[in-house]
Amino acid sequence: MPEEKPKNIIIKKGSMELRINRQELLEICETHDGVVFNMKNGLQLQYTNQFMPQTMKEILRNTGNHFTEHKIIFDLDNERQPALIDAT
Numbered sequence: 001m002p003e004e005k006p007k008n009i010i011i012k013k014g015s016m017e018l019r020i021n022r023q024e025l026l027e028i029c030e031t032h033d034g035v036v037f038n039m040k041n042g043l044q045l046q047y048t049n050q051f052m053p054q055t056m057k058e059i060l061r062n063t064g065n066h067f068t069e070h071k072i073i074f075d076l077d078n079e080r081q082p083a084l085i086d087a088t
Helices: 054-066
Strands: 008-013 016-021 025-031 034-039 044-048 071-075 083-086
Touching: 025 054, 034 054, 054 071, 054 083
Parallel strands: 008 071
Antiparallel strands: 008 016, 025 034, 034 044, 071 083
């Protein structure tokens, strides 16, 4: 039986790429000027962009909070498709 690879989330911004085990992400919350990625052990990653559209915040929050068993790529530079579910 093949061993299952751990699911990761990837948060991309510019040339940076942050990889985190999917189980570490507790929730994504909207703020008035961006979003906050809340992780286990009290770690928070806050992304601030005062011009971030409300729809982008909602897509990030809904994808992160509802697709808990999938590998997700969050691209903070892509307003049209900020979250992708990777089927591999």
